Amino acid sequence: MNDDFPLGLLFGLLLLLICLSAFFSSSETGMMSLNRYRLSHRANSGESRAQRVTRLLSRPDRLIGVILIGNNFVNNLAASIATIIAIHFFGDVTGPAVATTLLTITILIFSEVTPKTYAAVKPERIAYPASLVLEPMLKLLYPLVWLVNAISNGLLRLLGVKSIEGDGDNLTRDELRTVVHEAGPLVPSRHQAMLVSILDLENVTVNDIMVPRHEVSGIDLDDDLDDILTQIRTSQHTRMPIFKGDINNIIGMLHLRNAARFLSRSEVTKAAIVQEAREPYFIPESTPLHTQLLNFQKQKRRIGIVVDEYGDVEGLVTLEDILEEIVGEFTTDVASQNQDIHPQEDGSHVIDGTANIRDINKSLGWQLPTDGPKTLNGLILEHLESFPDGPVCLEIRPVRMEILEVRDNLITAARCWQAVRRTTTSS
Template sequence: MEDASISTLVGILIFLIFCSAFFSSSETGMMSLNRYRLRHLVKNKHRGARKASRLLERPDRLIGVILIGNNFVNILASAIATVIAVRLWGDAGIAIATAGLTLIILIFAEVSPKTVAAMFPERIAFPASYVLLPLLKITYPLVWVVNSITNSLLRLFGVKVGEGNNHLLSTEELRTLVHEAGALLPQTNQSMLLGVLELNDVTVSDIMIPRNEVEGIDLDHDLEQLLYQLSHTSHTRLPVYHGDINKAVGTLHMRNLAQLIQQGQVTKTSILQVVREAYFVPESTPLHTQLLNFQNESRRIGLVVDEYGDILGIVTLEDILEEIVGELSAQNKASNQEIHLQEDGSFFIEGTAYIREINKSLGWDLPTDGPKTLNGLITENLESIPDANVCLELNSYRFETLQISDNLIKTARVTRYHSDPHSDEDES
């Protein structure tokens, strides 16, 4: 009869250890769930996800019901194990039960189930939510009392339950998330998403076409010269000005010019009549803001101005879109080859090349918080415009000017050192 009683107690003990493992794995599984994947599954009406989401709305109550259940079964298991051990070994059984049950609970009810739950949180948390939700309703009065006491204690230490649970991601965290997507996200899509995230950090002045490279219509030229220029241009929209781009009067859409040609009414006066009023853009405008401004104003081209109102260049909607999706045409790709790899590993780079584009193309980290172009970076560090070719070292980069004209460094050879070139000298 006593053997049957011990067998029953052993069966109850095994069941309690199983219950302890359930509560331990449920806690780890619930807390390890990816909140963004959980929201996605909830939107897709996944039943387990919806129940788990309801429980996670109040994590204090969820933890309360799990810990109440876990402590209850562990204490009850300890008592039953002690009874079994005393019946088998007398007073010495107390020590045996304590040591043995501690090891069993640690391995089978804590470490193993929590490890599995951390590796496969959805497989554990979603089925567990079917048990935890009804259990929370049954034990709600006790959970409420326990949470009221603990929340009061936490408030004494300045901790307010419910704060800091919004799980919002910063821009940098989103970048990391996109980078770590790996094979789950095609490389092209990764580049586009990163391009969108960078719109807030890049300004119009970083991507504008500088005024010395702008192709425009100077109304002070002869009509024949204007018609020749218009017939050979590759652009859809051109700025129109008198003598100097700072005297801009607007932009001309080639579609409107085609209508004038069809009507045989191409004169300077008729061109002015179809010119749209100039649209000016401050140089410090972030790209995401300018993208919205282009949309709101129904514009595709703007004249970039500095704080004094002088025109620095132009920016187009295409320029901003290329920051997101890359070059939009093969012609642009061909015309933007400003970086040329040499046999010795150095690069011939045109002075007008943007530093951001150099960094993006070569994976370099040239400083971007100052001048925008390679010419500007070199002249700023030299503190003058060189009369003859010179060499300059900046961090782990060596710059050698190759062609200088019109107060501008046309071409430079740039070499990147993989280690500090002076490190050996310092050590010796």
């Protein structure tokens, strides 16, 4: 090799092979680092380069096969050429060792670490242009790729991998919740809260948000007619259940806009009131909110009567109650609107025993358990495991409580405040 031209040609070819090695290395990392959901969106929008990349990623074994075939070929050829050049300068004994050392460092820096790091940070800048080369290359080398994949897939099946299709990107509900939280400024925090609330609807049932039966305002047909008419005229509710004697005997639901039809008459009868009512719509207490939301839509309803497994009325739930679980309360200050919570000057709150625990948590930002009793009275009794004879202090999670009033086997009021955890260090 006395002629300078072949040596210069070898140097040029070696440089080209190092660049090709960098191309294949960055292509592999760039393809595998792409945001699959952004890619799917662009492909569905008709973007040709995204569709091309999607086709390649649909069979990751073939994609990786063609990349590694190309990468190994150029690396081995580069090693051979580097060895020839090194032998020319350092001799037959030292040349191979020098070539191995220098080429390893060169490929590591310029063909592996640098291009792969860049591809991991900017995958779209690498993957989209690389697909222009990889797709026709896959078609050209398909017989060799098929042979290599047939052998490797057989080995994978021995290891328990039965499918190599690129379809393992389905998100669980918890993973989707994490994606929403990590969206950052791309999705406003208010919208993030709404999306997470939609995901949580499956974990909440109608008896968690219903108006309990003792708070239901309804029309008892056993009452005097004048009292019933006064109740209708002064009611703040849009819809009211009609029952006879006991709320378990619900006859129908009266929309107060229909009340004008009989209130305008000279003589009003209870039969006329019942005639304007719509048949009641009953809901099992264990129905998840996401299911009930769809049921309201199918049944063209906005309110339902919640019943237990024995058919007894537990309360009622409205469409607005479910929507509030998604978008939040329709009031600006929830605590000030909640008549069961009474803020005190010392920072504590006097809370009625019948207050709903979920309402307390939403109003005050606490984390009282909601997987058991639904009211504060029930939560305290469950914690004490007995009925208190008088004032008792207790702590449930980080909330401290003092029973203030007990009446008719019911805790009617308790003072609550969030405990401040103090950490101590030992010397």
